[in-house]
Amino acid sequence: MTPPNPSSETTVRDPSEGLITLTHVIYALHAFSAFTGLLSAAFILTAFLTGWPSIIAVVLNYAKRSKVRGTWLDSHFGWQIRTFWYALLWLVLGGVAFVTFIGIPVAIVVWILTGLWVLYRIVRGWMTLSREKPMPLPERVV
DSSP: OOOTTTTTOOOOOOOOOOHHHHHHHHHHHHHHHHHHHSSSSHHHHHHHHHSHHHHHHOOOOOOOHHHHHHTTTHHHHHHHHHHHHHHHHHHHHHHHHHTTTTTHHHHHHHHHHHHHHHHHHHHHHHHHTTTTTTOOOOOOOO
16 A cells, blocks of 8 residues: 555644634624624624724735635635625625615615624634634535
């Protein structure tokens, strides 16, 4: 039996403690923005997308993404980035519905459901990070 060829194997390196801490900080920034929507008149969704902590978190996601490539933290960075951009997409789609009088209730429902989805993604991601596990990979359409 021949030994495995190291170039054909996929190796996943362990992230540094600093990167794990940074990922916790990024989840905290996202959570702070989202939860301020619960405590104020703003929707969770708008607080998440327009709050400085969340915007800083996304900038950190993009700035440090190359540092986490090849580690299980990469899945968390992708999870956080996708959460932000899909939330923005649903905010815009709700806004399009909002411009019609009939669409106002639809827009409000879309925004509330998206806000709850954002909270779910923050909590699920942070809990998974606390267990030092990667997030599941998104399904790819071939």
